[in-house]
Structure formats: C-alpha cells, structure tokens
Amino acid sequence: MGSNLYLGLVHHPIYDRRREIVATAVTNFDIHDIARCARTFGLGGFYMITPLESQVQLVNRVVHHWVEGYGSIYNPTRKESLSLVRVSRSIEETDREISNLWGKKVRRIATAATPHPKNISFATFRKLLEDKETPFLMLFGTGWGLVQKVKDGSDYVLDPIKGVGYNHLSVRSAVAIILDRLLGDRMIDSE
Amino acid sequence: MGSNLYLGLVHHPIYDRRREIVATAVTNFDIHDIARCARTFGLGGFYMITPLESQVQLVNRVVHHWVEGYGSIYNPTRKESLSLVRVSRSIEETDREISNLWGKKVRRIATAATPHPKNISFATFRKLLEDKETPFLMLFGTGWGLVQKVKDGSDYVLDPIKGVGYNHLSVRSAVAIILDRLLGDRMIDSE
Numbered sequence: 279m280g281s282n283l284y285l286g287l288v289h290h291p292i293y294d295r296r297r298e299i300v301a302t303a304v305t306n307f308d309i310h311d312i313a314r315c316a317r318t319f320g321l322g323g324f325y326m327i328t329p330l331e332s333q334v335q336l337v338n339r340v341v342h343h344w345v346e347g348y349g350s351i352y353n354p355t356r357k358e359s360l361s362l363v364r365v366s367r368s369i370e371e372t373d374r375e376i377s378n379l380w381g382k383k384v385r386r387i388a389t390a391a392t393p394h395p396k397n398i399s400f401a402t403f404r405k406l407l408e409d410k411e412t413p414f415l416m417l418f419g420t421g422w423g424l425v426q427k428v429k430d431g432s433d434y435v436l437d438p439i440k441g442v443g444y445n446h447l448s449v450r451s452a453v454a455i456i457l458d459r460l461l462g463d464r465m466i467d468s469e
Numbered sequence: 470m471g472s473n474l475y476l477g478l479v480h481h482p483i484y485d486r487r488r489e490i491v492a493t494a495v496t497n498f499d500i501h502d503i504a505r506c507a508r509t510f511g512l513g514g515f516y517m518i519t520p521l522e523s524q525v526q527l528v529n530r531v532v533h534h535w536v537e538g539y540g541s542i543y544n545p546t547r548k549e550s551l552s553l554v555r556v557s558r559s560i561e562e563t564d565r566e567i568s569n570l571w572g573k574k575v576r577r578i579a580t581a582a583t584p585h586p587k588n589i590s591f592a593t594f595r596k597l598l599e600d601k602e603t604p605f606l607m608l609f610g611t612g613w614g615l616v617q618k619v620k621d622g623s624d625y626v627l628d629p630i631k632g633v634g635y636n637h638l639s640v641r642s643a644v645a646i647i648l649d650r651l652l653g654d655r656m657i658d659s660e
Contacts, residue, residue, distance in 0.1 A: 295544075307498045311639045318632035318642075353486075355637040440654045441509035446546040448502045451509075451645035454638070455653070458646040463631045 281322045282410050285453065286372050286417045287312060289328035293422040302420045304333045309340055309363060310356070311450040317359035319461040322413065324362045325372045337365045369428065372415060380413045387434040388417045388424055389456065391445045394435040400459045403436055407460065418449050472513045473601050474652070476644065477563050477608045478503060480519040484613040493611045495524045500531055500554060501547070502641040508550035510652040513604070515553045516563045528556045560608065560619065567604050575604045578625040579615055580647065582636045585626040591650045594627055598651065609640050
C-alpha cells in the first residue's frame with residue numbers, strides 16, 4: 279500500500295519571500311517529521327533534494343546517526359523511519375533514480391498552496407495511485423514554495439489544502455495532511 | 470466553523486521514554502506549526518500548557534516577537550497564527566479559562582497513539598463539534614504522551630491514527646492530520 283509513492287522535499291529551485299530563486303538550508307525537523315509520516319503511510323522513499331554539498335553531508339550524518347549509529351539503539355522507531363530517507367542533488371536525479379529502480383518512467387506531481395491549471399483533486403490522485411505498476415514522485419517546496427517551472431513541468435499539480443481564509447501551513451503539516459488524505463484510513467468517513 | 474474547538478499542547482504531566490512523569494521543554498517548531506494549523510482550520514485558540522516559569526516566559530517572548538514585535542512586520546501571516554497562542558500553567562487552568570469565557574463547562578477530549586476504553590471515532594467527534602454552543606478542549610501530549618490519569622479523566626479519548634504497522638508520528642504531524650479529519654474540506658471524498 280502506497281509503496282509506489284515517493285516524496286521529494288525540494289531545497290532548490292524554490293522561491294524565497296521576495297520570489298527570488300534560492301537554495302534553502304536543510305531543517306532537522308523536516309527530516310524527522312516527514313520520515314515518520316512516510317513510514318506511517320508506507321511510502322516507497324523520501325528524498326531530501328539539495329544541490330549543496332554541505333547540506334548533503336548534513337542529511338547523511340543525521341540519517342547515519344539514527345539508522346546505524348547510537349540513535350538506532352536509543353530509539354529504534356527512528357531507525358525505521360529514517361531508513362526511508364535518501365539524498366539527491368536535483369529533481370532530475372531523483373527522477374532518474376526512481377525510474378531506474380522501476381524500469382519505468384516516474385510520473386511527477388507537484389504540490390502548491392495556490393491553484394494551478396494542472397490541478398487534480400485528491401480523489402483523482404488516490405485513483406491514480408491504485409495503479410501499483412507506476413511509480414509517482416510527489417514534490418514539496420521548502421521556503422516560499424516550488425518555482426513555476428517545476429510546477430509547469432510536472433505531469434500533475436495536486437489541489438491546494440483549503441484553509442479558512444489562510445493558506446500558510448508549514449511544509450511538515452502539509453505533508454502530513456496530504457499523505458493522510460491520499461493513504462490514510464478512509465474508514466473515518468464510513469460511520 | 471471550528472471556533473468552539475480549542476487545542477492544548479501538554480508539557481506536564483506527560484511520560485518520558487521510561488514512562489516516568491515529567492515536564493518537557495517547549496519546542497519552537499511546535500508553537501509555529503501548530504499555531505499555523507490552528508489558524509488554517511479556524512480554532513478558537515491554542516494553549517501551550519507548562520508549569521515551568523522559564524518556559525512560560527519563552528512562549529510569551531516568541532509570541533510577542535511575532536504578534537507585536539519585529540516579526541509582525543517581517544511576516545504578517547505569522548502574526549495571524551501566533552495570535553491564537555495562549556500560555557497556561559495546567560490543564561485545569563486552561564479548562565477554567567475556556568469555561569469562564571463560554572459561561573459553560575468545557576468538554577475535554579484527549580488524544581493518544583494507542584486505544585483507550587473512552588475512544589470515540591473521528592466521525593462521532595465531528596458530530597459533537599456541530600453543537601456550536603459547547604466548547605471542546607482537545608489535549609495532545611508531548612514527549613511519550615499524555616499520562617493515563619489525564620486520559621481517564623477526560624470526557625472522551627479520540628481514536629488513534631492508524632499507520633501501516635507504525636504509530637510514531639510527531640505531535641505536530643498528529644495535530645495536522647487530526648484537525649484536517651475534523652475540520653478539513655470534506656469535499657475531497659465527494660468526487
């Protein structure tokens with residue numbers, strides 16, 4: 279269940295608050311919170327995407343601590359979740375890695391807090407995910423979000439989460455909500 | 470919508486990893502991520518519950534920075550969310566404050582990662598929340614979760630989020646998912 283879905287957290291190219299294209303720093307809370315969600319909902323993997331060598335090494339150090347180092351004894355549940363974390367230098371590299379693994383082109387879906395012409399609903403994407411022979415890479419932006427070109431170049435863009443006149447969730451909260459809507463126990467609605 | 474629902478993040482009494490009862494330190498990411506969720510889903514307020522004076526002051530300092538200080542100019546959307554944050558010394562004090570505000574006893578609901586005899590489903594709680602004349606306080610535990618006494622002493626305990634053989638979400642992710650299930654746009658299922 280859900281193992282044909284991969285998540286990519288993009289640190290470049292994304293916008294900053296002035297809509298300039300930048301590379302953001304890796305956040306430790308992103309690694310842990312999102313890896314735990316990925317494990318909870320049974321994803322195929324969680325890619326931290328950053329072109330910065332210092333950040334690549336930082337992620338590798340954190341993952342090593344929890345998967346093979348002292349952390350794996352201190353808290354084995356973190357080992358389970360952090361085992362899903364991979365590091366990649368670019369969206370294209372992530373794409374290639376998953377496509378090679380599956381021997382099939384990966385379908386790419388972007389997420390955003392605002393509408394996009396390529397928007398598909400949560401129900402539609404749930405349906406697409408039922409095709410277990412096809413891998414999907416779902417991209418989330420850090421900072422002020424994925425750049426337009428990444429959204430335009432994706433196969434799909436997922437509908438935004440609608441708040442009560444407020445659409446400024448943290449990327450960690452957005453990931454949690456979106457994975458639950460796609461893969462969570464739908465029994466909650468059948469009572 | 471949702472304004473009769475309040476959220477309390479409990480830093481004492483909660484369990485640590487050895488099941489000893491402790492007071493945890495406040496986490497900056499909890500304040501921001503949960504306040505942004507609270508604003509997104511239109512909650513009545515978000516209480517940081519801690520008996521430690523140093524932690525009370527820390528929360529007040531963070532909230533002041535974003536609501537009245539430089540942060541309110543730097544990022545006005547944080548002002549909107551952080552305005553919902555209150556600090557309280559205990560669950561009982563939180564209870565009293567909301568009950569006084571409403572002139573009516575607040576109903577208390579605990580959350581947990583494991584089942585409890587007082588469990589109610591998400592659908593049942595959504596139904597209860599439709600009674601807009603009654604305030605509800607939903608409690609989340611930090612550390613290794615709310616102590617047994619707090620769960621036993623609540624009016625209800627909400628069903629756990631079921632993962633694929635893994636129930637170790639961060640409290641931030643759990644809050645996001647639970648608020649979405651209770652107050653999120655249910656249209657996602659009608660297509």
